[in-house]
Amino acid sequence: MASLLKPSGVDAPDHALGQYRAWKIADGPEAPADLAWISAAGAGAPCAHRLLPHGEPSLALLRRRTLDGEVSELRVVVCGPYYKAKQYRPSPREELIAVRLKPEVSAALFGIAPADYSNAAIANAPPVLTDACARTLRLGETADAFSVLDALKDDVQRFTQGRAFKNGPESRAAETMRKTEGRIRLREIAGALGVSERHLRRRFADHVGCAPKAYARYLQITAAALAAERHAAPDWANIAAGAGFHDQAHMINAFKAETGLTPTAFHAERRALL
Template sequence: MRTTDIGHRTMAMPAHPAPLGRRAQVPTGGAPCPIVAMTTRHFRRDMQRIAVPHVEAQLVVRLGPTIPGGLDIHALGVRPKVQRKFIRGGQHAVLVRLQPGTYERALGVSAGELTGRMVPLEDLWSRTHAHALQEQLASAPDTEAACTLLKTAISAHAARTTSARAPSPLLQAALDLLQVASVTRTAQALDISERQLRRILHDAVGIGPKTVSRLVRFQQAVRAAQSARAINWSNIAVDAGYYDQAHLIAEFRAIADSTPRMLMTELRSA
């Protein structure tokens, strides 16, 4: 694939990035679109990549002379901790975040089976479909065309997978509520038990509601710090739903193996 040097660019499905827990565009037939957003990245030099965890699974395409065969495609399950990986310069990547509740349709594997794993696409799709997509991506003229190919292929696979279980109708409400409420209050608001809530989230995302809530708070804190001119961790802690700054620091150590200040330095360097 001939790539354009576009650095780091995010393309959402639809036109604007969908916040965590927001339903993506719904196509004909009532099933949610499998894709939340697509991000393209060009790693111009050798560097340490810092991946902040999301509650969405991802499909990742990597291209470049340091990749065996010049191209590979992997599915990444939800990872509850920050990931650090050394990347060789010259690589391009397209990252596709998938809508919770669509993993089985889009990838052919349940959310629970994918959690914490990186699996080659050819181990999930039929070898014929996986290799056809690889060939198309290898000959794509640029990253814009590659994104279009990925969207088409993922949507087509989701349409073919008619045996996948439909997500709970309470899934979206649960994801929305966990951004602002505790697990107990979320279950109460949905009029279900906490055990039912855990099953709904595990089936659709691969992790339980407590982990979802932790990752949501962490993401909100990181985004707030990245957008602030002067970082006030006490205010960020309150706004993100932590008890206090000490709680925020403890969660950063648990999720990122780092203090908040150190993590922000890493992210700026990356």
């Protein structure tokens, strides 16, 4: 199995936790994806980890190996959004090599409506995407995970070239929410876009797959969790303020509602995987 240690020519990950590594993709409003990630489980009993609530689906190559290292399973899959945090335990010698799609364009560009794949850890990708990822599949037979990831990014980019897509207000709203990690209010976004808040809320839910308030909360929780991860003893009041929560109590209630744990318990669980 390919090592997830940083090889020559590969940037250090922007986030790492247990068997998971993620890299931000340099993107703009027209880019279809914003994150590349690899999850590679070893031969022993892999640790379960709690997935953060999120609204973005991912397109991935699933690769599983036998005890002697031979590829036993290779297919293109969709890892759906998780609207509630959930424990996920990969099987031994399992790799997921993926790009995270922007939910507001995933249905129009890829035929992946986020709500249709909600809470699906692994689901077969639409056949047209499997066909589009033929190079990724070929490399998956023998290449290391980083080479496969580069091929997948290229296949995704080629698949979207020339495909018409209307960049509506919901797309710009979702982009703004991600850039501000959910801290900006929808009414402010609607005002800047020159549309009514009600109209934007309806279009957002239809295209992104969840309500804008829920999407903003997922982004805030993620921002708080990743900020806390960097410290053995986080300053929770500062983290709450930095993530845009009204106060620490507001953050605690959000974590309990979306993850089932307090921020302190969630932090302890994740720090154990570092």
